[in-house]
Amino acid sequence: MSAFGHGLVELSNDGVANKFRYRLLRPAAVEPGRAYPVILFLHGAGERGTENEKQLKYLPQWLAEPGMQEKYPCYLVAPQCRPDHLWVEVAWDDVASTPQSPEMTPDLAAAVAALDDVLATEAADPQRVYLTGLSMGGYGAWDLAARMPKRFAALLPICGGGDEATAARLASLPIWCFHGADDTIVPPRRSRSMIAAVKAAGGSPRYSELEGVGHDSWTPAYRDPAVLDWLFAQRKGMAP
Numbered sequence: 001m002s003a004f005g006h007g008l009v010e011l012s013n014d015g016v017a018n019k020f021r022y023r024l025l026r027p028a029a030v031e032p033g034r035a036y037p038v039i040l041f042l043h044g045a046g047e048r049g050t051e052n053e054k055q056l057k058y059l060p061q062w063l064a065e066p067g068m069q070e071k072y073p074c075y076l077v078a079p080q081c082r083p084d085h086l087w088v089e090v091a092w093d094d095v096a097s098t099p100q101s102p103e104m105t106p107d108l109a110a111a112v113a114a115l116d117d118v119l120a121t122e123a124a125d126p127q128r129v130y131l132t133g134l135s136m137g138g139y140g141a142w143d144l145a146a147r148m149p150k151r152f153a154a155l156l157p158i159c160g161g162g163d164e165a166t167a168a169r170l171a172s173l174p175i176w177c178f179h180g181a182d183d184t185i186v187p188p189r190r191s192r193s194m195i196a197a198v199k200a201a202g203g204s205p206r207y208s209e210l211e212g213v214g215h216d217s218w219t220p221a222y223r224d225p226a227v228l229d230w231l232f233a234q235r236k237g238m239a240p
Contacts, residue, residue, distance in 0.1 A: 003064040013106045020079065020110035021052040024118060025064055027073035034126035036143040036233060037153075038075045039063075040115045042140040044134030045092075047211070048081045049051060055080040058134065059222045077118050079111040087111070087133070087140025092161070092186050097193065100163040104147060108140055112148070127236045132156035134218040135186060142166075142194060149173050151181055156227070156232035158218045159183055161190025167197035174234050175205035178221040180213030 004023040013017055027036050043055040055078045062068060065075055081087055087108045090098040104112070118124055131152045133141035138160020145155045146166035154174040176200065179191040188209060195207040210217050221227055 003009055003069075004060070006052065007077075007117055009110055009117055011106060011110055011113060018106065018110075020082075020107070020114070022077060022079040022111075022114040022123075023052060023056060023060070024078070025060060025074075025076035026122070027075070028066070028069040029073075030123050035128075036074050037128035037130065038077065038115070038118060038122075038124045039130045039132060039231075040077045040079075040144075042087055042111060042131075042137030042144075043078070043081070044133075044135035044137050048083050048085065050080070050082060050120060052080055054102055055118075058218055059132065062222060072228060073122055074232070075122055077111075077115050079107075079114045081107045081136070081168065087136055088143045090161075091192075092136060092139055095187050095189055097161060097163050097190070100143060100146060100166055104143065111140070112144070115173075125177060128153050128232075128234070129236075130154045130156065130231055130234065131230075132158070133160065134158040135160060135215065138186070138191075139227045145170060145173060145175075150236075154219075154231055156231055157187045157191070157222060158221055159191070159215060162194045164193055164197035167194065167203070168201040170198050170205075171201040171203035173203070175203070176227065176230060177205060177207045178217045178227075179207075180215060180217040181208050181209050181211050182214045185215040185216065193234055 047054040138157045141157040142162030
């Protein structure tokens, strides 16, 4: 998609240098002296690859629409997870959670590096950095937010799950979580339990379980103007 630029980060893992490419949606017009919000988008399992294209499905392509660019001018960072790799080393169809690994996966670390690259080189607002992901990316979003809760102004995880033991780190972060009630790929219990844990830790997350919706809860979530209005209204330091 021509609206998206190309980026490259290089990370070493176990002494091996790996190159990770990402795509970047920029505001249609960058006004001098203005800083723009940034979304880090983590795609699902079906969009893994090395062609640096498939991860533009769903939210990236929707935010690239002219009307959406006018309403929500922003940077969107879309890294791509490699084939046979994961944002988080967990089985997403498990009902019970997996304890968070001490280290993030190389692909998730590359996503953070891509975000850092954009924050350092573009007219980005560090107070309005948003994290979202769907399915496998929903797991990645929960995991990354728990590792770096102060990096983000809001978390929008969709049909994923996380480690409830990390919930206290997320208590002060504005969260709106979505899951389809009829999801047979990722059990809705994974979102329910994370929301319950964040609430028990003193947080005030929002949770929308969509009746009659299966795994694709991201389309009704991302296509709802109220959801994007909420996301872009968040700024670091605001109450959840």
